Amino acid sequence: MTQLDAASGAPADVTRFGYPASAMVGDYLRGAAGLVPSVAILATVTVGGVAAVVLAGFAAIFGAFAIRTALRHGTSLELSESELRATGLRQVTIPWGEHDRMKLAYYSTRRDRKSGWMQLELGAGRARLTLDSRLDGFDRLVRHAAIAASERDLELSEASAANLQALGIRIPEQRVAL
Secondary structure (H helix, E strand, O other): OOHHHHHHOOOOOOEEEEOOHHHHHHHHHHHHHHHHHHHHHHHHOOOOHHHHHHHHHHHHHHHHHHHHHHHHHOOEEEEOOOEEEEEOOOOEEEEHHHOOEEEEEEEEOOOOOOOEEEEEEEEEOOEEEEEEOOOOOHHHHHHHHHHHHHHOOOOEEHHHHHHHHHOOOOOOHHHEEO
């Protein structure tokens, strides 16, 4: 049972996951570090047309990043034996019986690949959900998705299979697309 389960009184067969504030602080700071100076310069200094367009572009990019971060932080996930449901501003449900896409990618932040994050993409029909490894309980969620993928006989890419192995999750070799 996760901390969110205990706090929410979730049924025993549903596990809740979420992005902790401590994991999102860096993204909030990065968004503010780009948005605040761009808007401050536009609001206080007279700049030429080209500079104004460039600064407005930076403000838009960093503003969109900050909004995306807030949306991700506000998303709660509910895992049950029958589905994975994301609730927040956008509602997405991945029924395990209809699970048809799974990709687990690793994005390195250093050349030696010793630092980085994982990203899990799941799909069922038109429903699509992307989660990253900052999520509390990410390993458990990936394990559940891998079991559901195996039960549905989904083929996974070599990269996804290698990333599953890095998490200690083994999948049958015949389920790896070459």
